[in-house]
Amino acid sequence: MALESLVFFKGKVDRRREEPSLRVSEIVALEQADELLSSMVVIRVPCLGSSETTLQKLRELLKTYAGDRPVYLELWTANQLKVTIRTRSVIRPTPDFCNAVAELLGPENVNLLGPMRRPTKPSPLQPTEPPPETDLPVPNEQFEDELTEVV
Secondary structure (H helix, E strand, O other), X not given: OOXXXXXXXXEEEEOOOOOOEEEEEEEEEHHHHHHHHOOEEEEEEEOOOOOHHHHHHHHHXXXXXXXXXXXEEEEEOOXXXXXXXXXXXXXXXXXXXHHHHHHHHOHHHEEEEOOOOOOOOOOOOOOOOOOOOOOOOOHHXXXXXXXXXXX
């Protein structure tokens, strides 16, 4: 690893002492983050313009890059109905896999997602305030709701 390179740390915060410290268990280089830190893959498949050959090629890619991350297909119908399906395939999201899917369906149609965390419960000492109202949906929350409905 080169000096001054960007990295991710995995570990735990140790709060037993007066000054908290980070107990690092793993260091992940930025170049490897997609492959090592993602927990699932979502592939958008537009129903219009997708042929049976495209789906067969996608199936072959999923077999070629077998791994341990679940794959979800996000299908869009002609009437703009979105259906999310968890496939039986599990893959390893290497850069080669992502490039192959991007070449087949377009770069905007492959997404690697990290683990979805449940919100932490507020401390009983802290008052809870409702979140500020906004007109814009928060993409991660919206996606998490849609995934939990399908799964």
